[in-house]
Amino acid sequence: MSSKITGACLCGNVAFAYSGDIAAAAYCHCTDCRRTTGSAFNISIGFDADTFEITRGAPRAFEKTADSGNAIVRHFCADCGAPLYTSSPAHPEKVYVKAGALDDPNVVKPAYQSWLKSRVAWSHIADDLPGFETDRDGA
Numbered sequence: 001m002s003s004k005i006t007g008a009c010l011c012g013n014v015a016f017a018y019s020g021d022i023a024a025a026a027y028c029h030c031t032d033c034r035r036t037t038g039s040a041f042n043i044s045i046g047f048d049a050d051t052f053e054i055t056r057g058a059p060r061a062f063e064k065t066a067d068s069g070n071a072i073v074r075h076f077c078a079d080c081g082a083p084l085y086t087s088s089p090a091h092p093e094k095v096y097v098k099a100g101a102l103d104d105p106n107v108v109k110p111a112y113q114s115w116l117k118s119r120v121a122w123s124h125i126a127d128d129l130p131g132f133e134t135d136r137d138g139a
């Protein structure tokens, strides 16, 4: 599958585009993904680095050795703080884009989940929780 995909950070100062094959997306429950998203897990999608381009702004980068032992560079908007993608010096041919940063997140098809040993109990949303179409106050 190949298509043109675009995305951006929360404030819009950084935007990106991609055209190429879309690898399987994955849920990651690792501790670093929990901290970087501020949520239960991360969903990322693998893109070929040579057809991934930043089309606006310049993301900042933060490098950390991940639980896997590999150095991971996390790219984010320095203005709004939104995480955008990760790269790995060991695998320069790929970038792993945060699924929620895509303009059309429905192109994402999660295929597996990793780091289940770090999964938090609240990563699963119970079907019987009260739900609201917008926020709870209906505002």
Ligand SMILES: [Zn+2]
Residues within 6 Å of the ligand: 009, 010, 011, 012, 013, 014, 077, 078, 079, 080, 081, 082
């Ligand atoms: Zn931003």
Ligand SMILES: [Zn+2]
Residues within 6 Å of the ligand: 028, 029, 030, 031, 032, 033, 034, 042, 115
């Ligand atoms: Zn992770």
